[in-house]
Amino acid sequence: MDSxxxxxxxxxxxxxxxxxxxxxxxxxxxxxxxxxxxTSSQHLLLQINWKKIPPNNTTYxxxxxxxxxxxxxxxxxxxxxxVRDLQPKVFKKDRDMDLNETREHYKEKLIAAGFDxxxxxxxxxxxxxxxxxxxxxxxxxxxxxxxxxxxxxxxxTLMNNKNKTLRSFLGYKxxxxxxxxPISVRIGKLEGEELKNEIRNALTKTHLVITGLGHLCSLKxxxxxxxxxxxxxxxxxxxxxxxxxxxxxxxxxxxxxPLSAAIPIYADxxxxxxVDRKDFPRSKSGLEPIRDEFPLFRNTDVVISGAGNxxxxxxxxxxxxDSDPDEEFLDGLEKRWIRITNPRRKKKRVITFKRxxxxxxxxxxxTKANKKVNA
Numbered sequence: 001m002d003s004x005x006x007x008x009x010x011x012x013x014x015x016x017x018x019x020x021x022x023x024x025x026x027x028x029x030x031x032x033x034x035x036x037x038x039t040s041s042q043h044l045l046l047q048i049n050w051k052k053i054p055p056n057n058t059t060y061x062x063x064x065x066x067x068x069x070x071x072x073x074x075x076x077x078x079x080x081x082x083v084r085d086l087q088p089k090v091f092k093k094d095r096d097m098d099l100n101e102t103r104e105h106y107k108e109k110l111i112a113a114g115f116d117x118x119x120x121x122x123x124x125x126x127x128x129x130x131x132x133x134x135x136x137x138x139x140x141x142x143x144x145x146x147x148x149x150x151x152x153x154x155x156x157t158l159m160n161n162k163n164k165t166l167r168s169f170l171g172y173k174x175x176x177x178x179x180x181x182p183i184s185v186r187i188g189k190l191e192g193e194e195l196k197n198e199i200r201n202a203l204t205k206t207h208l209v210i211t212g213l214g215h216l217c218s219l220k221x222x223x224x225x226x227x228x229x230x231x232x233x234x235x236x237x238x239x240x241x242x243x244x245x246x247x248x249x250x251x252x253x254x255x256x257x258p259l260s261a262a263i264p265i266y267a268d269x270x271x272x273x274x275v276d277r278k279d280f281p282r283s284k285s286g287l288e289p290i291r292d293e294f295p296l297f298r299n300t301d302v303v304i305s306g307a308g309n310x311x312x313x314x315x316x317x318x319x320x321x322d323s324d325p326d327e328e329f330l331d332g333l334e335k336r337w338i339r340i341t342n343p344r345r346k347k348k349r350v351i352t353f354k355r356x357x358x359x360x361x362x363x364x365x366x367t368k369a370n371k372k373v374n375a
């Protein structure tokens with residue numbers, strides 16, 4: 001079976017759920033407003049119960065779609081597009097003029113691709129990277145920016161570069177708390193119909209955000225104002241994709257709105273020990289690196305990427321070149337280094353670590369062994 005439910009069951013589940021929401025809203029119309037208020041702006045959500053907590057400890061975004069009947073055109077969603085500066089290495093002295101030139105360049109490019117003037121001027125806001133770094137550096141400014149827009153798009157060169165510029169800048173507010181990660185789009189070299197299709201495909205996808213912090217997660221399927229056939233088509237596509245990606249890792253599926261109870265539509269009663277957490281599919285390149293303090297040197301951090309690669313990164317300031325760890329601690333650290341990385345590259349890891357150690361210790365510094373001899 002290619003899906004958890006067949007098309008008839010999906011259509012019947014959506015129809016019954018809409019009737020349940022309508023009846024519940026009528027019964028609670030004179031009660032508290034936070035019980036059930038099915039308005040046209042409320043989303044239909046699919047809640048997923050995992051059999052075991054996903055193994056990743058960082059945020060992973062799984063895009064599903066494009067959906068056959070997306071709700072973007074039927075809602076007043078505001079879009080923020082983060083782009084590169086036209087001349088990122090040479091800024092003009094007049095900052096406002098430089099930013100306006102960048103905005104006008106991308107607006108003309110989008111209009112030439114076939115987007116409506118109302119969408120480009122009213123619903124879309126273009127933020128160059130220079131403006132983002134200078135005006136949204138503080139945490140409060142980032143929180144305000146996150147609340148101001150429903151969808152964030154970003155040029156793929158800012159998302160997938162070597163230093164992860166945009167990811168490291170937006171940080172906790174976007175990736176953990178609100179889960180409004182920017183969607184990567186290729187707009188640098190695309191023109192005309194290709195550019196329009198690239199942005200439309202990004203806007204008409206739904207996103208499953210997996211944090212690895214619990215058994216539950218949810219994703220949007222549609223608006224409650226959409227007819228049953230459109231919601232059923234969207235839900236059927238989502239279920240088919242989830243079946244292909246996660247298979248037996250899902251224990252239960254439920255339908256809900258942000259303010260309603262969750263109604264089960266599928267349950268897998270097989271024991272959870274039948275699945276292995278190691279087989280849980282995830283993208284290694286999409287995981288955020290783990291960064292922690294390196295105990296060997298002062299002002300130095302160890303960075304472990306999602307793929308398991310380890311590297312040392314210096315903080316601002318001078319390194320402590322006077323301290324020299326004992327051999328026992330160094331051997332234990334090397335074994336730990338090799339254990340958390342790929343064992344097939346064991347030899348290369350050890351050489352890399354020792355070279356880093358020799359390079360960071362000053363040539364004239366004395367080891368503890370030499371100090372004992374001199375004493």
